Amino acid sequence: MPPGQQVEGGIYIGGAVISPGFYPLRAGDSIEALVQAAGGTTSSANFSGLELYIPRVGEQEPQKVDINRAELWLLEALPGIGETLAQRIIDYRQQNGPFNNIKELMKVAGIGTTTYEQIKHLITVAD
Numbered sequence: 001m002p003p004g005q006q007v008e009g010g011i012y013i014g015g016a017v018i019s020p021g022f023y024p025l026r027a028g029d030s031i032e033a034l035v036q037a038a039g040g041t042t043s044s045a046n047f048s049g050l051e052l053y054i055p056r057v058g059e060q061e062p063q064k065v066d067i068n069r070a071e072l073w074l075l076e077a078l079p080g081i082g083e084t085l086a087q088r089i090i091d092y093r094q095q096n097g098p099f100n101n102i103k104e105l106m107k108v109a110g111i112g113t114t115t116y117e118q119i120k121h122l123i124t125v126a127d
Helices: 031-037 072-076 083-096 102-107 113-122
Strands: 008-013 021-026
Touching (some): 008 031, 102 113
8 A cells, every 4th residue: 555545444353353343444553553443352362463464355255155055065165074073064964953053153062162263264154
């Protein structure tokens, strides 16, 4: 961005923050102000590797894995989900019906807060 260029729009703040999501972005916003807008950081925040990704014009957001429809191999590709947990996800949705929201994934045996935090930005549930 050229110096002095006015920026307005939205920014996605994810990772080790209290409330990941899209937030307004205004010229002059600091990283600290943006992190505070997302509720601050969690105790697992690692400040040695912050990432900022600026998409190209027309570039789309990466596709997320629909945990209600994904096959075993696709679930296994998620960080922290191996063959056993992937099969438990499939078994859970077959026994209980589709997931209503992504947080419900933590009801699957073996998926706790740590695993959920690693993959929540990569998953979705179909409408």
